[in-house]
Amino acid sequence: MKGRWIYAAAASLLGNLTSLLHPAIAVIFSLLALFLLKRNILTKKTMTVLIMIYLALIIRSELAAEYNRTSLTGNESDFEITLSESVKIDGDLLTVLIELTDKKEKLAARYKIKSEAEQKILSDHLRIGMTCRVNGTLQTPPTSTNPNSFSYKDYLSHNRIFWILELEQLNLSDCIYNKSRITLPILKMREMGTKHILEHFPEQAAPLSIALVFGDRNFIDEDIIASYQKIGIIHLLAISGLHVGMLAGMFFLAGVRAGITTEKMTSILIMVLPVYAILTGAAPSVLRAVFMMLLVLLAKKLKATIQLADVISIVFAGYLFISPFIIYNAGFQLSFAVALSLILSAPAIFKKFTHPLAALLSVSLICQIAAIPILLWHFYEVSIISIIANLIFVPLYSSIVLPVVLILFIFDLLTGGRADFLLHVLEKMIVFLNWIAEMLSAIPNSTLILGRPSPLMLIIYLFSFPHSLPAGKGQKTKKLLLRTVCFLFLR
Numbered sequence: 001m002k003g004r005w006i007y008a009a010a011a012s013l014l015g016n017l018t019s020l021l022h023p024a025i026a027v028i029f030s031l032l033a034l035f036l037l038k039r040n041i042l043t044k045k046t047m048t049v050l051i052m053i054y055l056a057l058i059i060r061s062e063l064a065a066e067y068n069r070t071s072l073t074g075n076e077s078d079f080e081i082t083l084s085e086s087v088k089i090d091g092d093l094l095t096v097l098i099e100l101t102d103k104k105e106k107l108a109a110r111y112k113i114k115s116e117a118e119q120k121i122l123s124d125h126l127r128i129g130m131t132c133r134v135n136g137t138l139q140t141p142p143t144s145t146n147p148n149s150f151s152y153k154d155y156l157s158h159n160r161i162f163w164i165l166e167l168e169q170l171n172l173s174d175c176i177y178n179k180s181r182i183t184l185p186i187l188k189m190r191e192m193g194t195k196h197i198l199e200h201f202p203e204q205a206a207p208l209s210i211a212l213v214f215g216d217r218n219f220i221d222e223d224i225i226a227s228y229q230k231i232g233i234i235h236l237l238a239i240s241g242l243h244v245g246m247l248a249g250m251f252f253l254a255g256v257r258a259g260i261t262t263e264k265m266t267s268i269l270i271m272v273l274p275v276y277a278i279l280t281g282a283a284p285s286v287l288r289a290v291f292m293m294l295l296v297l298l299a300k301k302l303k304a305t306i307q308l309a310d311v312i313s314i315v316f317a318g319y320l321f322i323s324p325f326i327i328y329n330a331g332f333q334l335s336f337a338v339a340l341s342l343i344l345s346a347p348a349i350f351k352k353f354t355h356p357l358a359a360l361l362s363v364s365l366i367c368q369i370a371a372i373p374i375l376l377w378h379f380y381e382v383s384i385i386s387i388i389a390n391l392i393f394v395p396l397y398s399s400i401v402l403p404v405v406l407i408l409f410i411f412d413l414l415t416g417g418r419a420d421f422l423l424h425v426l427e428k429m430i431v432f433l434n435w436i437a438e439m440l441s442a443i444p445n446s447t448l449i450l451g452r453p454s455p456l457m458l459i460i461y462l463f464s465f466p467h468s469l470p471a472g473k474g475q476k477t478k479k480l481l482l483r484t485v486c487f488l489f490l491r
Contacts, residue, residue: 002310004046007036009313011050012320015057016327020065029054053317061324068325070162071103074138079165081109082131086191088218089113089123098165101131106160108141111167125172128191129184132175136167158325186278190214193279197409200417202427204434208237209426212405215239215280224434227441229379232368232386236397238331239280241289241339246402248273248293263301270297284319284332288339291315308343312336330378334371341370357391364390373453373461381449389440396433404429 011029018025033050036042042050081098084106088095094111113119141164144151156162194214197206207219217225217237228234248269255265277290292311299306316336319326326332345366353359364387372382383389404426412419440446453461 003307004042005310005313005317007042007046007050008053009316011054012057012317013327015054016061016320016324018054019058019061020324020327057317057320057324060321064324068157068160071105072138072163074140074163076138077135079134079136080131081107081134081165083126083128085187086128086194086216087122087126089119092119094122094170097161105162107138107163107165108156108161109136109165109167111170121172122170126170126175127177128187129177130175131177132170134165134167134174135169136165138163138165140164154328158328160325183278186275190279190281193409194219196413200412200419201423205423205427205430208430208434209405209409211237212239212243212402213280213409215283215286224437227434227437230383230441230447231389231437232371232375232383233389233393233437235334235338236393239283239286239289240335241285241292242398243280243402244273244276244286244289244293247276247406250406266297266301270294270301273297284326284329285335287319288312288315288332288335291318292339309340312340312343316340330374333374337370337374338367341366360391360395361387364394373458376450376453377458380451381447383447385440385443385446389437392436393433401429401433 010032014025014029014032018029033047037044037047080101082101084097084099086096092113094113096109098107098109099105100107113122141153141156141162143153194210194216197210197213198219201209207217207221207224210219211217215238220237225234225237228237251272252265252269255268256262260268273290273294277286280286292308292315295306295311295314319332342363346363349359349362349366353362367390368387375382408419408422408426412423
């Protein structure tokens with residue numbers, strides 16, 4: 001299967017969609033299989049493996065759908081819950097993801113805070129990992145009222161959550177720490193790190209720093225989030241392969257400089273990376289980057305060669321098998337689509353474009369083309385100026401903002417909070433970048449609202465997209481690229 005794992009990823013995707021979307025996808029898989037065999041692109045042995053992968057994903061997805069149901073009746077009122085994440089307090093409303101300790105079922109909990117004093121007590125002392133006895137009522141999540149609009153009920157269902165628990169009371173005297181959870185020490189580290197940034201970083205630098213270090217965007221002002229999203233650079237506020245690669249590189253070099261052999265540092269990284277994934281919230285983009293790096297490190301340790309396209313394909317297929325409903329997650333879709341497009345096109349881009357600005361423009365264009373159908377499907381709009389915005393922000397974030405935030409966070413921890421002057425400079429830089437984002441987002445008609453494309457157009461786009469990637473085909477590539485973009489705007 002060496003060099004052929006991308007076909008395994010496609011078989012996994014089609015198997016998943018056959019089960020969760022429509023059985024007619026089986027026809028598409030059959031036609032593709034026949035085409036690949038007739039053109040002698042794949043051997044019968046390889047095709048047999050692909051059929052087995054396809055059927056395995058159908059069975060796995062069917063089982064996931066069968067067991068994706070609640071064990072509650074809706075009439076329960078007394079619960080023992082464990083906090084699965086840090087609480088979020090917005091005014092007098094507290095929200096948190098919880099888990100029932102006896103049934104191992106997740107719920108979305110809400111609590112109306114009764115006073116400012118109670119708000120301060122809960123904010124200061126209610127921590128992740130606590131187990132509490134509470135009373136409340138179960139409510140079914142609201143569904144979408146308009147066709148194609150966001151359905152909170154479906155979103156929760158895809159995350160195995162079926163109820164919203166409206167808490168009647170939340171007393172700290174009814175809570176204790178549940179020390180039996182294996183991941184609790186890591187989650188507490190995340191919570192403590194977030195608290196350290198809030199307490200030591202400047203007010204306007206702290207929210208973005210938390211997003212870049214721990215992958216939590218909940219502290220960023222909604223207006224800033226809207227500005228970044230409108231100009232197509234919201235991906236910069238999520239932990240990605242860049243973060244993982246940069247931190248792993250810094251950690252690796254620090255270990256080598258300290259006298260540890262490269263072989264031992266490789267082994268240490270293999271053990272540390274899963275911890276880092278949990279520490280940063282285990283978002284799809286984080287897990288993709290972490291497991292891709294783990295595969296590369298394992299191949300290096302075993303002295304085996306592996307192509308990046310195979311790496312991302314194996315991770316994709318494995319991710320879908322473990323968590324079939326992740327296919328509905330926009331972050332998962334964007335992360336793999338953009339990463340795969342860059343892996344497939346990067347060699348041709350850097351061979352054809354020697355000037356850094358031209359290469360960066362080409363990379364930005366490829367990322368945008370890969371992301372457009374996903375953005376339209378979930379958000380119904382696309383930014384016209386996103387390519388320009390990415391040209392401005394990507395180099396600044398990748399070469400300046402992200403390294404500075406990571407280094408200052410580590411430095412501030414090691415020095416006991418003595419990085420005040422440097423943090424002040426960081427705040428000025430972040431404020432300036434946020435101002436640029438707000439100015440760009442204020443440009444009239446900078447966003448095209450096209451609505452959700454039809455499934456047929458998405459299929460056409462999916463099969464046209466590989467031909468639009470630069471591969472040294474000259475005018476043919478340009479025509480295919482133009483044709484692909486034209487397909488996109490047909491509905």
